[in-house]
Amino acid sequence: MASWTSSQFLYEETKPCGIQFLERFKRSGRLSFKQYQALVFTLTFVAYIAFHAARKPNSIVKGTLSASTVRGGWSPFDGPDGTALLGQIDLAFLSVYAVGMFVAGHLGDRLDLRTFLTIGMLGTGLFTALFGVAFWANFHSFYYFLAVQVLAGWFQSIGWPCVVAVLGNWFDKKRRGMIMGVWSAHTSLGNITGSLLASGLLRFGWGWSFLGPALLITFLGLVVYFFLPVNPPTVGAERDGTEVDSTMRLGDTITESFLGSRMSTGFDRKAIGFVAAWKIPGVAPFAFCLFFTKLVSYTFLYWLPFYVSHNMIGGEYLSEETSGNLSTLFDVGGVVGGILAGYISDQLDGRAITAAGFIYLAIPALFLYRIYGHISLTINIILMFTSGVFVNGPFALITTAVSADLGTHKSLKGNARALATVSAIIDGTGSVGAAIGPVLTGYISAISWDAVFYMLMTAAFISGLLLTKLIVTEVKAMLYGSSEEGEVAATTSSTAARAPIDVLL
Numbered sequence: 001m002a003s004w005t006s007s008q009f010l011y012e013e014t015k016p017c018g019i020q021f022l023e024r025f026k027r028s029g030r031l032s033f034k035q036y037q038a039l040v041f042t043l044t045f046v047a048y049i050a051f052h053a054a055r056k057p058n059s060i061v062k063g064t065l066s067a068s069t070v071r072g073g074w075s076p077f078d079g080p081d082g083t084a085l086l087g088q089i090d091l092a093f094l095s096v097y098a099v100g101m102f103v104a105g106h107l108g109d110r111l112d113l114r115t116f117l118t119i120g121m122l123g124t125g126l127f128t129a130l131f132g133v134a135f136w137a138n139f140h141s142f143y144y145f146l147a148v149q150v151l152a153g154w155f156q157s158i159g160w161p162c163v164v165a166v167l168g169n170w171f172d173k174k175r176r177g178m179i180m181g182v183w184s185a186h187t188s189l190g191n192i193t194g195s196l197l198a199s200g201l202l203r204f205g206w207g208w209s210f211l212g213p214a215l216l217i218t219f220l221g222l223v224v225y226f227f228l229p230v231n232p233p234t235v236g237a238e239r240d241g242t243e244v245d246s247t248m249r250l251g252d253t254i255t256e257s258f259l260g261s262r263m264s265t266g267f268d269r270k271a272i273g274f275v276a277a278w279k280i281p282g283v284a285p286f287a288f289c290l291f292f293t294k295l296v297s298y299t300f301l302y303w304l305p306f307y308v309s310h311n312m313i314g315g316e317y318l319s320e321e322t323s324g325n326l327s328t329l330f331d332v333g334g335v336v337g338g339i340l341a342g343y344i345s346d347q348l349d350g351r352a353i354t355a356a357g358f359i360y361l362a363i364p365a366l367f368l369y370r371i372y373g374h375i376s377l378t379i380n381i382i383l384m385f386t387s388g389v390f391v392n393g394p395f396a397l398i399t400t401a402v403s404a405d406l407g408t409h410k411s412l413k414g415n416a417r418a419l420a421t422v423s424a425i426i427d428g429t430g431s432v433g434a435a436i437g438p439v440l441t442g443y444i445s446a447i448s449w450d451a452v453f454y455m456l457m458t459a460a461f462i463s464g465l466l467l468t469k470l471i472v473t474e475v476k477a478m479l480y481g482s483s484e485e486g487e488v489a490a491t492t493s494s495t496a497a498r499a500p501i502d503v504l505l
Helices: 017-023 033-055 082-108 113-137 142-170 176-183 185-202 206-227 274-278 283-309 320-326 328-348 351-372 377-407 419-444 449-465 468-480 484-494
Strands: 003-005 012-014
Touching (some): 017 206, 033 113, 033 142, 033 176, 082 113, 082 142, 082 419, 113 142, 113 206, 142 377, 142 419, 176 328, 176 377, 185 320, 185 328, 185 377, 274 283, 274 419, 283 320, 283 351, 283 449, 283 468, 320 328, 320 377, 328 351, 328 377, 351 377, 351 468, 377 419, 419 449
Antiparallel strands (some): 003 012
């Protein structure tokens, strides 16, 4: 089918024109379900690489803008309060990003995700470029930079709920941890791409460091609009017997006759309410866990290049370009950590156990990096990579597989219109921590970097503690067997007359 509509939603879903073009080259006149999955995986992957690449220039040019450079920096960041001002800009971006995440998630379950995601990408490209325009236009107003970052944060917030919702529409829960573990590498690869691109262009002037990532995300935004299939019903994709998506489950009971039914897929159901999404079991603990996990991760994202360039390694200071390139190893570790966390959680069938294990291991990793990272470049590389594994591993797991699992929880009665809202709640709460971490670092680092690392280790410890109840539940399930199927059977009959959770609020 080319399109379908529902009076409950604010849009008409149509098959992208790029898909229609590709189908002309298929003898059958249509793409297979696996081909659609590959297309969705690739497009959402590169889209979020572009989002993260657009965030990275801020951390790369910090040293250039501050007063510590030979050129004397860039007003108003070249004064004694330069790092504090840069921290305030980070806070503005991340605060709007966090608030916007909740709004974007709410809208994402009600609007066409393809169009909504494209708007986010094009808007991000525009305001990332406008930050760099200050270099050529010789702008020095703090409020200009602040306003541009606020608007960039708003458009950036659209990306995550959209890509998680689209991916969750196409992949089932059975292998979701591993698949999304690989897919979550986009975060680290985006940081690496942004770092290398911004560092490489920095020699031509710091404005180019913003323009390069801006052009990248603008181009990919157009590709997404023309080719991204939002869900199977939109493009008339047919699943074979092995491709049963978790969003199709209605009371955990699946029958062959439901596969062709639009209603059974949950895409024609009323979108879930915001308060109701918070009540889904597991959403609140993982959301607050991500608050502290993302605080640690984003402190490294925004301050690691600055930290490396302002602390002696092997008896010498590294240049800003070298520091920016070196900091990518933290993200390389994040790629490995995300894949490992996803694979282990699938094998154990324990998302909370895996996430907490990585989080607790991050504490000694951070301690060792601070104490011994300065001895030599080799030791710094090893410890930076290790820290990236244990810091970004649980971050990737929670924001991808866990969000998708909870967005298709059995309490939703098969409703597929909850993925964007749930992922937005979890990542939005985490983004509040992401906003707090970098700005605190801007003030605390002026006193002591030791204090910064103690703050990060404390945050990691609290993050792990918040998952304790879920860990106990998972351990009991491993030891005594899960009774989930019995509980579902019991609740199905007792709640037959009650409204599903998505219509309560």
